[in-house]
Amino acid sequence: MTAQRTAPRQPPGGVNLLVWLVGAAAAFLLLFFVITLILRRIPDPIGPRADLFVQGARMTLQLTLVSGLIGLVIGILVGIARTSAVWLVRAPAGLFVWLVRGTPLLVQILFVYNALPPLLQSVGIRLELNEFWSAVIALALNVGAYNAEVIRAGILAIPRGQGEAARSLGLSGGQTMNTIILPQALRIVVPPLVNNLVALLKDSSLASSIALLELTLAGSRVSSETFLPIPVLTTVACVYLALTTVMTLFTDQLEKRVKIATR
Amino acid sequence: MKKALLTLTALTLLASAAQARTWDEIKKSGTVRIATEGAFPPFNLLKGNQLTGFEVDLANALAKGMGLKVQWVTQPFDNLLIGLNQDRYDFVIASHGITPERARAVDFSNPHYCTGGSIVSRVGGPKTAADLKGKTVAVQVGTTYLQNVQKVPGVGSVKTFPKDTDAQAALLAGRTDAWVGDKFTGLDLVKAQKGKLVQGDLLFNERIGMAVKKGNSSLLRELNAALTKAQQDGTYAKISNQYFGQDIRCR
Numbered sequence: 104m105t106a107q108r109t110a111p112r113q114p115p116g117g118v119n120l121l122v123w124l125v126g127a128a129a130a131f132l133l134l135f136f137v138i139t140l141i142l143r144r145i146p147d148p149i150g151p152r153a154d155l156f157v158q159g160a161r162m163t164l165q166l167t168l169v170s171g172l173i174g175l176v177i178g179i180l181v182g183i184a185r186t187s188a189v190w191l192v193r194a195p196a197g198l199f200v201w202l203v204r205g206t207p208l209l210v211q212i213l214f215v216y217n218a219l220p221p222l223l224q225s226v227g228i229r230l231e232l233n234e235f236w237s238a239v240i241a242l243a244l245n246v247g248a249y250n251a252e253v254i255r256a257g258i259l260a261i262p263r264g265q266g267e268a269a270r271s272l273g274l275s276g277g278q279t280m281n282t283i284i285l286p287q288a289l290r291i292v293v294p295p296l297v298n299n300l301v302a303l304l305k306d307s308s309l310a311s312s313i314a315l316l317e318l319t320l321a322g323s324r325v326s327s328e329t330f331l332p333i334p335v336l337t338t339v340a341c342v343y344l345a346l347t348t349v350m351t352l353f354t355d356q357l358e359k360r361v362k363i364a365t366r
Numbered sequence: 367m368k369k370a371l372l373t374l375t376a377l378t379l380l381a382s383a384a385q386a387r388t389w390d391e392i393k394k395s396g397t398v399r400i401a402t403e404g405a406f407p408p409f410n411l412l413k414g415n416q417l418t419g420f421e422v423d424l425a426n427a428l429a430k431g432m433g434l435k436v437q438w439v440t441q442p443f444d445n446l447l448i449g450l451n452q453d454r455y456d457f458v459i460a461s462h463g464i465t466p467e468r469a470r471a472v473d474f475s476n477p478h479y480c481t482g483g484s485i486v487s488r489v490g491g492p493k494t495a496a497d498l499k500g501k502t503v504a505v506q507v508g509t510t511y512l513q514n515v516q517k518v519p520g521v522g523s524v525k526t527f528p529k530d531t532d533a534q535a536a537l538l539a540g541r542t543d544a545w546v547g548d549k550f551t552g553l554d555l556v557k558a559q560k561g562k563l564v565q566g567d568l569l570f571n572e573r574i575g576m577a578v579k580k581g582n583s584s585l586l587r588e589l590n591a592a593l594t595k596a597q598q599d600g601t602y603a604k605i606s607n608q609y610f611g612q613d614i615r616c617r
Contacts, residue, residue, distance in 0.1 A: 220539065234525070311528075312528055313527075314504075314533075316526075320507070323444055324508070324526060327443075327445075329471075330451065330468075330472075332448050
């Protein structure tokens with residue numbers, strides 16, 4: 104930005120991150136504009152139905168961002184709980200990761216959509232889950248479990264001596280975690296978290312099985328109407344690629360910004 | 367940009383490379399490969415591993431009349447006609463309504479029954495096309511019901527499910543106001559869900575046919591001949607009565 108070149112790099116400030124967020128939002132808006140323009144110029148079967156593809160792509164991105172954010176919060180909470188010294192905190196977190204990682208995402212999505220509402224109703228909770236929120240719950244829990252393991256690895260990567268030094272200086276356990284361990288761990292885990300986010304964007308295609316009109320279902324609607332799977336699937340794949348490419352461009356920037364000169 | 371368009375066009379042309387099996391080739395091999403969906407009661411339904419239903423019994427009877435053994439293939443509905451054009455099987459019998467769009471992609475036999483798309487809703491729900499104004503409707507992806515529901519003026523949102531049974535489940539769970547599907551399937555559904563659902567009006571009528579790959583005229587001719595023979599010698603009427611208590615051929 105405007106910092107003197109000789110000064111050591113500042114850790115990311117609020118303004119810095121805000122600029123990054125606005126940039127990412129603008130880039131995606133531009134991307135959708137460009138995708139619309141390009142798709143409209145492709146001949147039948149794509150051109151006349153370009154809006155359907157764009158609508159699907161928008162839903163895919165919404166799904167990814169909402170469940171990615173919730174999944175990040177879940178991941179941090181569960182990841183910290185997994186490293187706790189108290190068995191009562193560790194066990195439920197371990198159980199959650201075991202359950203979610205050990206079952207297929209498609210089954211989880213179908214379970215939340217078809218089985219969760221009647222199950223909740225039988226215990227007296229009336230919950231109306233539409234397609235979007237069913238998919239968000241399943242995807243957020245799923246990516247949350249994977250994020251938790253990443254966060255745990257990040258915490259364990261910080262040398263024990265740091266925690267011990269902080270404790271011997273009189274910091275409490277919580278303070279040590281918040282001011283010494285997590286700030287360092289979160290920098291380590293940015294690349295694997297980005298990995299999970301990109302995987303999440305692609306996994307969101309499984310939400311097509313519960314009639315949520317995202318990119319994959321938009322494609323299968325067109326291909327079952329025109330019987331032309333090749334151009335349709337090629338288009339769908341290209342749009343996914345465009346989405347993940349723009350996403351990784353910005354997460355690479357984020358990585359650069361949170362990086363601090365290592366020892 | 368131009369290059370990308372060229373590549374796409376080239377890829378599209380590659381789609382139709384292989385050759386369909388002609389009647390002589392099928393006759394020589396002694397086995398006909400038939401595809402259906404297996405999730406469309408009472409026409410074709412998988413009970414465990416057992417394929418049953420009106421169309422399954424009919425196709426088995428037709429194959430017997432042609433002196434052939436049958437190898438069944440089940441596929442998701444929206445893949446059936448695509449797989450047919452890739453020669454994964456010889457013909458498809460899966461309640462495909464005969465539409466101009468489909469007739470451009472495949473060749474249809476004479477209709478093996480006539481039906482219509484009806485509205486089914488929970489008691490007190492929409493019953494006519496006018497009632498669908500602003501309502502959400504569940505249909506199966508890739509069907510004529512989807513196209514016809516989208517033509518209804520003022521209809522709310524249309525949700526598409528991979529299987530018809532999924533769309534019906536969505537109606538039962540209260541996720542949509544109505545389901546639009548085959549009238550006989552609807553009758554069965556209302557019967558099975560004693561008192562929970564009611565059947566409304568017919569949205570449209572359609573003729574249902576079997577599909578062979580575009581240009582496979584020798585197989586089409588034999589299929590039509592076998593169907594006519596079955597409809598004349600009482601085989602068709604017997605199977606139809608067993609499932610519907612009536613003869614559902616086109617009149």
